[in-house]
Structures are given as structure tokens and as C-alpha cells.
Amino acid sequence: MPDFPTSRPVLAGKSARHGKGITLEALPEGHVLQVMGATTSADLRALLDSAGLTGSALRPAGYRQWYAVGDTPLDAQALQAIVTALPPGTYLSDQSHGRVRIRLSGTRATELLSKGTAVDLHDSAFSVGHTATTLFGHISVHLSRTGETEFELTVLRSFAEALYSELEELAA
Amino acid sequence: MASLITCPHCGQRPKEEFTIKGDASLTRPAPDAGPDVWYDYVYLRSNPKGLHKEYWHHSSGCRRWLIVERDTVTHKVHSVTDAALTKLGGAA
Numbered sequence: 524m525p526d527f528p529t530s531r532p533v534l535a536g537k538s539a540r541h542g543k544g545i546t547l548e549a550l551p552e553g554h555v556l557q558v559m560g561a562t563t564s565a566d567l568r569a570l571l572d573s574a575g576l577t578g579s580a581l582r583p584a585g586y587r588q589w590y591a592v593g594d595t596p597l598d599a600q601a602l603q604a605i606v607t608a609l610p611p612g613t614y615l616s617d618q619s620h621g622r623v624r625i626r627l628s629g630t631r632a633t634e635l636l637s638k639g640t641a642v643d644l645h646d647s648a649f650s651v652g653h654t655a656t657t658l659f660g661h662i663s664v665h666l667s668r669t670g671e672t673e674f675e676l677t678v679l680r681s682f683a684e685a686l687y688s689e690l691e692e693l694a695a
Numbered sequence: 696m697a698s699l700i701t702c703p704h705c706g707q708r709p710k711e712e713f714t715i716k717g718d719a720s721l722t723r724p725a726p727d728a729g730p731d732v733w734y735d736y737v738y739l740r741s742n743p744k745g746l747h748k749e750y751w752h753h754s755s756g757c758r759r760w761l762i763v764e765r766d767t768v769t770h771k772v773h774s775v776t777d778a779a780l781t782k783l784g785g786a787a
Contacts, residue, residue: 585757586704586777641709655705658712658755 533623533683537691544631545694549687550624553594554579555677556605560587560613567591574605582654582667590665590677592624623683627690628673636674638693642666662686697765697772704757704777716750719762719778744768750778 534549558567568581571591579593596619606615627635633644639659643649654667662685665677678686701707718740724732744767751763760778765771 586759588757641712643707656756656758657705657708663755 530620533680534625534687537684537687540691540694542629542694545627545629545635547687547690547694548626549683550626550675551594552596552619552623554592554597555618555622555624556591556597556602557584557616557618558589558591558609558613559616560609562587562610562613564589566610570605570608574601574608576605580667580669582665584654584656584665590618590622592675592677621680622677623680625676625678625683625687625690626669626673627676628670630672631694632672632674635690635693636666639689640664640666644668646671659686660689662689697763697770700751700761700763700772701775702753702756702759702761703775704759705753708753708756712753712755713761714752714754716752716760719748719750746773751775 532549532552537549539546539548564581564583567589571577571579571581576591576593578595579591582590582592584590597617602617609615636642636644636659640655640657642655642657649655649668651668651670654665656663656665658664659666659676659678662678662682664686667675667677669675676686676690698710699707700710700713721736724736746764746766748762748764751761753759753761762774762776762778762781764773764775766773
């Protein structure tokens, strides 16, 4: 028995759920980088690409705020390279251990999400690539539409289990 | 109460996502303005029926401070602007 608990994915105990029209799964705890400051999505995209993070998604999270997310963990060196490349007045906070991503997909995904959030999820208002920082019940989440019937929820790590259980409950 | 607020950054959201701070039309008095003026500024508020101009924080959204003008009689929201950007003279 080690003196200190070892780091493990917070949703490791939760199995992916495949229900009627709903698939719910925890995504690998790769990297979640929060960027704030006077820059643009295009500039940040170029910066991530030049840092070799072509597979990472860049998601707006409000006025001058973004999340850069991906499935692969970043080492300190890779992170430092991005921080160094940031333009002046732009700041990065590594949230890789602070936030967890959950994927929700299926034909009933929007129906399920509508039970918890007030954001209009109709195709005409929230098309693929759209993001929103909002509440799901009482839990703050960052919601992104990654596909026609596919969504990703980024949530604070300590709320991840509660949110996952809630989604499981609602998917039933 | 107005239940839908159109955040200039996030679009239409329910009031549950916001935290209301209070009157946005107050002006902070000079440090040597005297106790009466300061007492008034810190503690005394009128509660008019009708138009209110308040600071709202989009605490569960973009986390920006907004200025919301709303009517407590008709529940109509007249305007929502970003507080910092408005102060700086830029549009939200």
C-alpha cells in the first residue's frame, strides 16, 4: 500500500455506456489547455500546428478564452514550448489534470442534453464546431458539438463522476 | 424577473447562469467626500419600480461582467453590454 494515492483517470471505474440512441464514454485524460488573452482562433490554431499539436481541437470558451484539447498527454517540455510561443498578453493554464472530457453521441444525444442545459442545440443554432460554456443542471460544463450527433462535455475533475452518473441516469 | 438574458458573447441564456451584483449607475465618491456621502454610496439604495441598470456576472458562462438594463414591471430586458468593453469605449 503506497503512502500516497497514485494518479488514475477519475472515470476509470465507469464503463462506456451504449444505450438506445445514446453512447456515453469518458475520453482519455490527455491534455486540456486553457488559453486566455488578446489573440484569435486562427493565430492559436497556427501556433498549435507549429507546436506539432495538429490533432488537438481548439475550442472557443467565451470572450478571448479557448480550450485546446487532445487525447495525448503533454510532457513539461512540450507545454513549455507552447507557452514560449504564445504572443504577449496571452496566457495559458494547463488544465490537463483539472478537467475531464466526456463524449456523448447518438441520435438521442441532443434530447438528453436538453434535459440539463438551456442552450439551444438545434442544428440551425448550434451546428458542428459550436461550443458553449453553460450549466448542466448545477454543474458548469463546456459543451462542444463535435459531430452531427456527437458532443463533448469538458467538466471540472471533481464534478466528473457526478456529471457522468447524472448522464447515465438521464440516458436510461 | 427577466428570465432570459442575451449575453453579448454567449447568446441567449437563462438567468440561473448569472450572478447579480447590483446597481451599475452608482459613482464612487471622492475619498474625502465625507461620511454622509460615503454612507449613502455604501448602504442606501432606492428600489424604483421600473427601469434598473445593474451589473450582472455571467458566472456560469463566459465569466464576463455585463451591464443589464431591465424593467421590473414589464420584465423586458432593454440592453446587455460587456461592462469592461463599454467602459473602454469599444463595442461588445
